[in-house]
Amino acid sequence: MTRSRIDWRDLLFGLFLVAVAAGALVATRNLNVGHAADMGAGYMPRVVSLGLLAFGLFFCARSLWRAGLAQTALSIEPVQLRPLLAVLGAVGIFALTAEKLGLAIASVVTVIVASFATREGRLRETVPFALLLSGAAVLLFIKVLALPVPVWPR
Amino acid sequence: MDLFDNLLLGLSTALELNNLGLCLLGVLIGTAIGVLPGIGPIPTVALLLPFTFGLNPAGAMIMLAGIFYGAQYGGSTTAILVNVPGETSSVVTCIDGHEMAKQGKAGTALAIAAIASFFAGTMATVVIALLSVPLSVLALKFTAVEYFSLLVLGLIAAVVLAHGSVAKSLAMVLLGLLLGLVGIDVSSGAARMTFGIAELSDGLDFVPIAMGLFGLGEIIANLERPAERRVVSQKVRDLIPSRADLRAAFPAMVRGTALGSVLGVLPGGGAALPPFSSYALEKKLAKDPSRFGKGAIEGVAGPEAANNAGAQTSFIPLLTLGIPANALMALMIGALMMQGIQPGPQIMTEQPKLVWGVIASMWVGNLMLLVINLPLIGLWVSMLKIPYRLLFPAIVLFCCIGTYGIANSLFNVWLMLGCAGIGYFFIKIGVEPAPLLLGLVLGPQLEENFRRAMLLSDGDFSVFLARPISAVLLAVVAMLLLAMLSPTILRNRKAALAE
Numbered sequence: 224m225t226r227s228r229i230d231w232r233d234l235l236f237g238l239f240l241v242a243v244a245a246g247a248l249v250a251t252r253n254l255n256v257g258h259a260a261d262m263g264a265g266y267m268p269r270v271v272s273l274g275l276l277a278f279g280l281f282f283c284a285r286s287l288w289r290a291g292l293a294q295t296a297l298s299i300e301p302v303q304l305r306p307l308l309a310v311l312g313a314v315g316i317f318a319l320t321a322e323k324l325g326l327a328i329a330s331v332v333t334v335i336v337a338s339f340a341t342r343e344g345r346l347r348e349t350v351p352f353a354l355l356l357s358g359a360a361v362l363l364f365i366k367v368l369a370l371p372v373p374v375w376p377r
Numbered sequence: 378m379d380l381f382d383n384l385l386l387g388l389s390t391a392l393e394l395n396n397l398g399l400c401l402l403g404v405l406i407g408t409a410i411g412v413l414p415g416i417g418p419i420p421t422v423a424l425l426l427p428f429t430f431g432l433n434p435a436g437a438m439i440m441l442a443g444i445f446y447g448a449q450y451g452g453s454t455t456a457i458l459v460n461v462p463g464e465t466s467s468v469v470t471c472i473d474g475h476e477m478a479k480q481g482k483a484g485t486a487l488a489i490a491a492i493a494s495f496f497a498g499t500m501a502t503v504v505i506a507l508l509s510v511p512l513s514v515l516a517l518k519f520t521a522v523e524y525f526s527l528l529v530l531g532l533i534a535a536v537v538l539a540h541g542s543v544a545k546s547l548a549m550v551l552l553g554l555l556l557g558l559v560g561i562d563v564s565s566g567a568a569r570m571t572f573g574i575a576e577l578s579d580g581l582d583f584v585p586i587a588m589g590l591f592g593l594g595e596i597i598a599n600l601e602r603p604a605e606r607r608v609v610s611q612k613v614r615d616l617i618p619s620r621a622d623l624r625a626a627f628p629a630m631v632r633g634t635a636l637g638s639v640l641g642v643l644p645g646g647g648a649a650l651p652p653f654s655s656y657a658l659e660k661k662l663a664k665d666p667s668r669f670g671k672g673a674i675e676g677v678a679g680p681e682a683a684n685n686a687g688a689q690t691s692f693i694p695l696l697t698l699g700i701p702a703n704a705l706m707a708l709m710i711g712a713l714m715m716q717g718i719q720p721g722p723q724i725m726t727e728q729p730k731l732v733w734g735v736i737a738s739m740w741v742g743n744l745m746l747l748v749i750n751l752p753l754i755g756l757w758v759s760m761l762k763i764p765y766r767l768l769f770p771a772i773v774l775f776c777c778i779g780t781y782g783i784a785n786s787l788f789n790v791w792l793m794l795g796c797a798g799i800g801y802f803f804i805k806i807g808v809e810p811a812p813l814l815l816g817l818v819l820g821p822q823l824e825e826n827f828r829r830a831m832l833l834s835d836g837d838f839s840v841f842l843a844r845p846i847s848a849v850l851l852a853v854v855a856m857l858l859l860a861m862l863s864p865t866i867l868r869n870r871k872a873a874l875a876e
Binding site for chain 2: 231232235236239240243244247250251254255258259260261262263264265267268271272274275278279281282299300302303305306307310311313314315317318321322326330333334335337338340341343344348349352353356360364368370371372
């Protein structure tokens with residue numbers, strides 16, 4: 224807040240929208256657009272992407288314009304990597320292990336990785352809890368709901 | 378009498394043994410997640426969606442609806458006992474409810490909250506039943522042109538009336554629409570934005586997106602805040618309120634119900650806005666406004682009635698016209714589509730058993746909630762003792778398994794991972810993700826109806842204004858957008874939506 228008066232929230236959102244819109248326009252450039260009476264597959268993607276692009280540019284411009292006005296520029300609280308990486312890592316680990324190692328092992332690993340997100344976790348508590356959850360998950364999802372995923376490594 | 382026939386049909390559906398069971402399951406889960414802060418109904422419904430495949434459509438909807446209104450009951454328990462809102466809709470209940478608890482009247486506050494919720498739930502059920510018939514008659518006149526205009530109105534109004542910046546929410550709707558376009562185009566067979574990935578040809582599943590954006594993103598953001606200490610110190614006694622308490626609370630209940638019912642029907646409505654409005658109203662009407670904030674019973678009864686009424690009447694647009702009023706209703710639409718039911722204005726005439734079954738089940742569910750909330754209060758309170766450090770790894774795991782379960786595809790798990798990151802980004806930059814979900818779910822219908830309308834009118838855009846119903850709908854859209862540009866209304870809106 225003290226260093227710059229740029230509204231980072233607006234600027235980042237604007238840049239994000241511009242990037243998504245540009246990506247979509249590139250990805251759909253070869254689709255037939257057609258015209259209003261006979262729309263091709265590319266008509267709606269183009270209209271929507273152009274709209275997004277306009278919004279994105281608007282937010283970028285507004286963030287800089289507001290900077291000059293020195294209004295209440297909102298700063299973003301610093302990102303804490305620990306929870307972010309632990310939760311995303313847990314989901315990634317699950318995706319990597321679920322089909323290869325089976326649900327039982329994948330569940331234990333996922334819960335343990337996720338619990339690293341907070342400093343409060345203690346392995347003596349987390350490991351038995353992970354085993355318990357894994358058992359519950361196997362019972363519920365495989366035995367009761369018949370999810371077709373292996374329990375143990377194949 | 379059509380109405381009675383319909384209600385009887387609904388009751389006979391709702392009272393079938395397995396539907397009763399599903400209703401009970403729904404309200405139990407709803408109360409549980411309502412009591413627990415940090416887990417909302419949106420990720421919960423998203424999580425349970427894959428497992429409703431095997432159920433009949435009515436049963437699935439009955440259970441999912443139960444989660445939503447059940448959460449409104451549960452949220453007030455936490456608000457009163459620990460001064461932490463279990464749900465956003467119970468923020469207001471903290472003020473006077475917790476104050477009552479501090480004065481040793483926790484039992485009375487809980488009882489009044491439950492009774493107000495039950496009263497509102499019952500009245501809202503009647504409102505739904507009464508409004509449904511005329512709306513569905515109107516809906517039968519709809520062609521692609523009107524339906525397109527209605528969808529536009531639904532999207533715009535949902536954005537304008539919900540909280541957050543209007544411009545950002547509109548951008549989020551567009552983003553949702555764009556994501557909804559991913560997949561094989563139905564009419565030409567061309568692949569759009571699939572990037573050669575086979576899993577994308579059927580389009581993006583909204584369950585991983587909803588779980589990533591709302592569930593996991595929220596968890597990451599929650600973990601950044603220091604852990605709060607929750608103390609439930611006192612014993613809950615006197616669960617039966619005195620006559621004087623009831624007399625004081627009753628008018629507030631009635632006003633809260635009326636306000637909640639009206640605000641709930643509006644697009645963008647639901648359970649969040651009504652309690653704030655009701656609290657403001659009660660404070661204005663009170664002879665001695667200074668009592669508020671110091672344990673005024675009206676400050677509990679009014680908002681609690683309002684959030685429950687709003688939660689239920691927000692089903693009206695969904696059940697009669699097939700358009701969702703908020704992100705949760707968008708998930709309900711998703712649930713219907715998974716069951717092979719095309720949501721739209723024809724839903725009432727084609728699926729009377731489903732629609733009326735869900736309506737009747739709301740009343741049954743409210744009765745169950747009254748019973749399970751008051752005597753079992755101890756059970757819910759003990760749930761509050763589960764620390765978040767154990768709760769969140771379990772939610773992460775169940776999200777992973779649930780997402781995998783929709784199509785047995787690991788691709789969805791990766792998609793959820795990406796959305797979790799994006800959801801966290803949105804929270805960091807203060808953008809509300811709910812409009813994205815609305816756009817995503819409504820996108821395909823919007824495009825289909827737009828194309829059909831354009832085909833019928835030979836590319837003439839004036840068709841949307843030439844047809845009276847469509848013109849009125851679009852006029853409302855224009856009015857809403859213009860109103861947003863007017864500075865005084867903008868200021869009032871900010872004040873009304875400020876917490």
